[in-house]
Amino acid sequence: MKKRIWLNGRKRTLLLFLAAAVLLAGIGAAGAFCHDAALLTDFSRKDRMPCLACPFGTDWMGRDMLKRTLAGLSLSLRIGLLTAGISALLALALGTAAAAAGRWADACIGFVIDMLMGIPHILLLLLISYACGRGMRGVVIGVALTHWPSLARLIRGEVLQIKESEYVRAAARLGTGRLQIAVRHMLPHLFPQFAVGLVLMFPHAVLHEASVTFLGFGLPNEEPAIGVILSESMRYLITGNWWLALFPGLMLVLTVMLFYAAGGALKKLLDPASAQE
Numbered sequence: 516m517k518k519r520i521w522l523n524g525r526k527r528t529l530l531l532f533l534a535a536a537v538l539l540a541g542i543g544a545a546g547a548f549c550h551d552a553a554l555l556t557d558f559s560r561k562d563r564m565p566c567l568a569c570p571f572g573t574d575w576m577g578r579d580m581l582k583r584t585l586a587g588l589s590l591s592l593r594i595g596l597l598t599a600g601i602s603a604l605l606a607l608a609l610g611t612a613a614a615a616a617g618r619w620a621d622a623c624i625g626f627v628i629d630m631l632m633g634i635p636h637i638l639l640l641l642l643i644s645y646a647c648g649r650g651m652r653g654v655v656i657g658v659a660l661t662h663w664p665s666l667a668r669l670i671r672g673e674v675l676q677i678k679e680s681e682y683v684r685a686a687a688r689l690g691t692g693r694l695q696i697a698v699r700h701m702l703p704h705l706f707p708q709f710a711v712g713l714v715l716m717f718p719h720a721v722l723h724e725a726s727v728t729f730l731g732f733g734l735p736n737e738e739p740a741i742g743v744i745l746s747e748s749m750r751y752l753i754t755g756n757w758w759l760a761l762f763p764g765l766m767l768v769l770t771v772m773l774f775y776a777a778g779g780a781l782k783k784l785l786d787p788a789s790a791q792e
Contacts, residue, residue: 532780546589610670707785
């Protein structure tokens with residue numbers, strides 16, 4: 516009788532992370548491949564309910580909703596990658612500077628963090644997006660400039676703890692500069708928080724991009740964005756075209772859940788306490 520080999524908790528977590536990452540990459544690749552096809556119109560098949568030929572149905576212009584949904588999610592993923600990356604780097608730089616560059620830097624950066632976190636998030640995002648000219652540029656700038664405060668505050672707390680460690684104090688007594696201490700002794704220890712924060716920032720960026728576009732302050736109607744699809748579908752729900760909003764909405768929720776699953780799994784993988792599980 517063969518002995519069964521069971522996966523331990525750490526291997527299951529790794530498989531969960533890889534599965535979520537592969538599914539997200541597949542959605543992004545499929546959407547990029549379907550971008551041109553998502554714009555094609557065919558009035559001979561307009562308002563078609565979900566079927567084998569069109570699993571998500573078609574809209575009032577005969578466009579395939581599956582291809583439009585994948586193209587919209589792919590666009591949201593690209594925007595999320597860009598904005599989350601910029602925001603995470605801002606959080607890393609400002610959070611480290613707040614804790615390592617002295618009292619004045621800490622006071623100034625802390626004031627900016629408290630001010631941004633005191634304003635309703637979606638309102639601040641709308642104002643920045645509108646001030647920057649709306650469209651792709653406005654959405655990218657707005658999302659990137661409004662998602663870093665929480666991660667920056669977390670990184671600041673970690674840096675304050677690292678500053679009290681013996682090796683950092685020893686490096687300071689030996690005459691090592693603050694910048695060198697931050698780069699050589701602090702940044703490597705901040706990587707787990709930075710990586711997890713970056714992954715968990717993706718779903719927020721994707722949802723807020725879709726929200727701003729849905730409200731009419733984001734991407735133009737010519738783009739097959741999820742926010743545009745959901746906004747346009749609201750006009751046709753009363754006519755019974757329920758599939759125009761249901762399937763894109765479910766796919767958006769699935770994408771966000773995959774991000775949260777990947778972020779939670781990555782957090783466990785980078786946590787030293789779970790190394791022996």
